[in-house]
Amino acid sequence: MNQIDITPDDSTWKILIVACSKSGMLHHCQYIMDQIPLNIQNNIQIQNSLIDMWGKCGLIEKAKNIFDLLVDRDTITYNAMINAFGLNGLGTQAVELYSGMPNNLRNHISHICVLNACSHAGLLHEARTIFNEISLKTQSINNTIADCLNRLFMFDEAQKLINDYEKTNTPSIVIEHQEAKNFRSNQIEELGVKVKVGLSWTEIKGQIVQLKAHDRSHPQSAEIYAKIDRLKSKAIENGFIFDSSWIIRPLNENETNESVLCDHRELLVIALQLIQEPVPKRIQVVKNLRVCGHCHEFTKVIAKIEQCDIVVRDANRIHHFYPNGQCSCQGHF
Numbered sequence: 001m002n003q004i005d006i007t008p009d010d011s012t013w014k015i016l017i018v019a020c021s022k023s024g025m026l027h028h029c030q031y032i033m034d035q036i037p038l039n040i041q042n043n044i045q046i047q048n049s050l051i052d053m054w055g056k057c058g059l060i061e062k063a064k065n066i067f068d069l070l071v072d073r074d075t076i077t078y079n080a081m082i083n084a085f086g087l088n089g090l091g092t093q094a095v096e097l098y099s100g101m102p103n104n105l106r107n108h109i110s111h112i113c114v115l116n117a118c119s120h121a122g123l124l125h126e127a128r129t130i131f132n133e134i135s136l137k138t139q140s141i142n143n144t145i146a147d148c149l150n151r152l153f154m155f156d157e158a159q160k161l162i163n164d165y166e167k168t169n170t171p172s173i174v175i176e177h178q179e180a181k182n183f184r185s186n187q188i189e190e191l192g193v194k195v196k197v198g199l200s201w202t203e204i205k206g207q208i209v210q211l212k213a214h215d216r217s218h219p220q221s222a223e224i225y226a227k228i229d230r231l232k233s234k235a236i237e238n239g240f241i242f243d244s245s246w247i248i249r250p251l252n253e254n255e256t257n258e259s260v261l262c263d264h265r266e267l268l269v270i271a272l273q274l275i276q277e278p279v280p281k282r283i284q285v286v287k288n289l290r291v292c293g294h295c296h297e298f299t300k301v302i303a304k305i306e307q308c309d310i311v312v313r314d315a316n317r318i319h320h321f322y323p324n325g326q327c328s329c330q331g332h333f
């Protein structure tokens with residue numbers, strides 16, 4: 001557009017910001033942000049999109065800065081910020097912001113965002129209080145609180161809530177979801193079709209690098225696997241146990257529990273970052289599926305061994321793995 005002298009307008013920038021938030025790659029996000037002309041940056045829709053973008057990249061401070069500087073906040077501004085807190089495991093901050101949000105600005109998305117934030121941070125009491133205060137409980141709001149209760153193993157309460165709701169409303173989509181899920185998994189088994197190929201990507205020297213599971217096509221593949229081997233031994237030295245219950249298929253010849261578990265894409269991507277010179281202080285990985293329990297535990301150990309920050313965005317949320325060996329989600333994922 002620059003070359004043929006077309007000036008990008010508000011919608012061009014919005015599309016670019018949305019594309020960046022999907023990729024989650026910081027270099028691109030910062031580049032686009034720096035390019036936006038001041039008069040367009042002041043547009044509230046652009047500001048809201050930027051809050052969303054930084055939230056989805058795990059840079060909550062940047063999202064908060066924009067939010068704090070915005071004077072004429074609207075519903076979308078608040079919702080974007082509450083959602084950003086929730087995605088990053090900052091449930092308490094999400095609840096605080098929701099409480100401070102002017103009542104007339106709250107809509108059902110605000111309720112869903114804050115309940116999701118509670119759900120991902122294990123804030124059961126807060127979720128119940130907020131839920132009870134909502135005057136118009138839509139089906140999505142009911143589904144969100146049911147999800148929250150299920151995540152915290154309160155199955156009976158979740159079931160009661162769904163039953164109560166269905167006494168006065170048409171059957172909940174949650175149950176139809178379950179049926180859909182069974183149908184889908186049966187179908188997958190029958191057809192042997194893999195519905196979604198799992199991918200993980202990261203940014204190295206401004207370039208996006210994408211790896212698949214068991215990917216040995218990368219030029220640094222040998223080094224990646226050597227690095228994983230070293231991390232594995234160190235983890236075992238530190239008492240880490242490779243839990244075979246995460247393996248959902250029979251092992252092939254020449255495979256061990258460790259080798260299968262350590263072949264997951266995000267681990268390959270993290271190892272690739274760790275063999276860069278210099279090793280980045282913060283490693284950012286985006287994956288299109290959910291992180292498995294094994295990779296989650298192993299990544300905690302890697303962050304501790306390497307004393308670095310590792311940020312993994314999966315299909316559901318953002319995990320911040322800290323050098324102290326903890327994750328921001330505190331196991332709620």
Ligand SMILES: [Zn+2]
Pocket residue numbers: 264291292293294295296
């Ligand atoms: Zn995994």
Ligand SMILES: [Zn+2]
Pocket residue numbers: 296318319320327328329330331333
């Ligand atoms: Zn986590």
